[in-house]
Amino acid sequence: MDSKHEDIHAQHVERDGSDVEANNEKSEPDLIDEPTITGHATNFVEDKERSRRLRWKVDLKFLPICGFVYLLNYLDRGNIGAARILNSETGDDILQTTNTTPNGYAVAVSLFSVAYAVFEIPSNWIMKRYVRPSLWLGFLxxxxxxxxxxFTGIQTYGQIVGLRFLIGVFEAGFFPGIIYFTTFWYPVEERSLRIALVGSSASAAGAFNGAIAYGVGQLNGTAGLEGFRWLFLVEGIITLACVPIFFWFVPDYPARARWLSEDDKRYMEDRIKVHGGGYTKAHASRHEVLTTCFHPRMMAHFFAYLCDMIPLGSMTFFAPTIVNGLGYDSLQANLMTVPPWIFGYIVCLFLAWSADTRNARGFHVAASSVVGFIGWLVQAVAPADAYKLRYGMLFLCAAGAFPSANPLSAWVTCNVPSIATMFIATAINNSFAGVGSLISQWIWRESEKETG
Structure with missing residues (x-):
């Protein structure tokens, strides 16, 4: 460890004898100057006004750029759902252009979910041990x-499969990385709203995807490109344009924040020691890792998140196709997905605010899930020609999927005892989300297009 690293490390690490493993194994040196706060700030007295001022400053640095980039994350994940039907009337959708069957489409989307589930833990581990958050998340x-x-240049089904898998590899680490990242900056009671403000961008992405698909669908044939190619090109370029902005604006840890005074850095670290959900240390013991993975409470978290991702995945990848089955053409179908997504976004923000204000995440998750269940149930039993009813139920489906996902994500961070295992918990939680998304892609069948 170089002297610069030792100086930074010493500023926010209090060595505690209890942190030494019983087997006296030599702990590995830290490879990045991550905050490894241990012990307890016994003399810390919180100044509410100072905390409010610093929280507002962190919010302005963190929330806008991370929220917008997560919108792009979901935009680039879900655009294949719009491409599936875009300009299908003229044979220019992605399936007909590449001779891909509906089952082949499901396989391609499934491989994204497989990559998403597998690579979340390695991604968080790399960010924890080797690369600063801003650099690693910017690379993803x-x-x-x-x-x-x-995707603009794809010609074959194999290329679709390969690119979707690779996109899953890169997208896998972003949201669990953001959740892990919030634990360095926000106490337990402030995380749910911040995670929701970032996570709710996923619902907004559905609206943007529908609107953009409707617009670029008009370009079908321009410059020799089908509409779906324009969709991938436009959204991909927007994503790449945000890379330097992300590198520049996103802070890493309080100790590295140039816009905080040394006194403010110490204050924020002490505040996290007291209100961050438990003591933290650099490395987790084997017992802590196993507890994080297999404790009944944590397993309940993981299973609940998996269940929530099943309807959410259906909305993400099949909403345009479901609306298309109501009698709208491909352009109109993409546009008509916008209102349900906007409604889901509004509910998402309200639910996050209410859950944080009342400190009752379980109730809010349950209520949102019941609303979504009603929406999907009516979709399943309503007559095929009940177009208005079935379209209206999409609003309930959207209000049930995304709004419950964000409190669930924040809730996990509240029940993990240590930042040493936080990166594992958030990654496992999102890996279960990948499994839920994988299940969702095989529940809905092409033959059900006309009946929802």
């Missing part, structure tokens, strides 16, 4: 943006 942003642009 560049990767999936470049691959999205690469």
């Amino acid at each position: 942003l560049f990767g999936w943006g470049a691959l999205t642009v690469g």
Whole structure:
């Protein structure tokens, strides 16, 4: 460890004898100057006004850029759902152009979910041990943006499968990385709203995708490109344009924040020691890792998130196709997905605010899930020609999927005892999300297009 690293490390690490493993194994040196706060700030007295001022400053640095980039994350993930039907009337959708069957489409989308589930833990581990958050998350942003642009040139089904898998590899680490990242800046009671403000961008992405698809669908044939190629090109370029902005604006840890005074840095670290959900340390013991993975409470978290991702995945990848089955053409179908997504976004923000204000995440998750269940149930049993009813139920489906996902994500961070295992918990939680998304892609069948 170099002297510069030792100086930074010493500023925010209090060595505690209890942190030494019983087997006296030599701990590995830190490879990045991550905050590894241990012990307890016993003399810390919170200044509410100072906390409010610093929280507002962090919010302005963190929330706008991370929220917008997560919107791009979901935009580039879900655009294949719009491309599936875009300009299908003229044979220029992605399936007909590449001779891909509906089952082949499901396989391609599934491989994204497989990559998403597998690579979340390695991604968080790399960010924890080797690369600062702003650099690693910015690298992931560049990767999936470049691959999205690469979709412009696809000609075969195999290329679709390969690119979707690689996009899953790069997108996998972003949201769990953001959740892990919030634990360095926000106490437990402030995380749910911040995670929701970032996570709700996914619902807004559905609206943007529908609107952009409607617009670029008009370009079908321009410059010899089908509408779906314009869709991938436009959204991929927007993503790549955000890479330097992300590198520049996103802070890493309080100790590295140039816009905080030394006194403010110490204050924020002490505040996290007291209100961050438990003591933290650099490395997790084997027992802590196993507890994080297999404790009944954590398993309940993971299973709940998996269940929530099943309807959410259906909305993400099949909403345009479902609306198309209501009698709208491909352009109108993409545009008509916008209102349900906007409604889901509004509900998402309200639910996050209410859950944080009342400190009752379980109730809000349950209420949102019941609303979504009603929406999907009516979709399943309503007559095929009940177009208005079935379209209206999409609003309930959207209000049930995304709004419950964000409190669930924040809730996990509140029940993990240590930042040493936080990166594992957030990654496992999102890996279960990948499994739920994988299940969703095989529940909905092409034959059900006309009946929802």
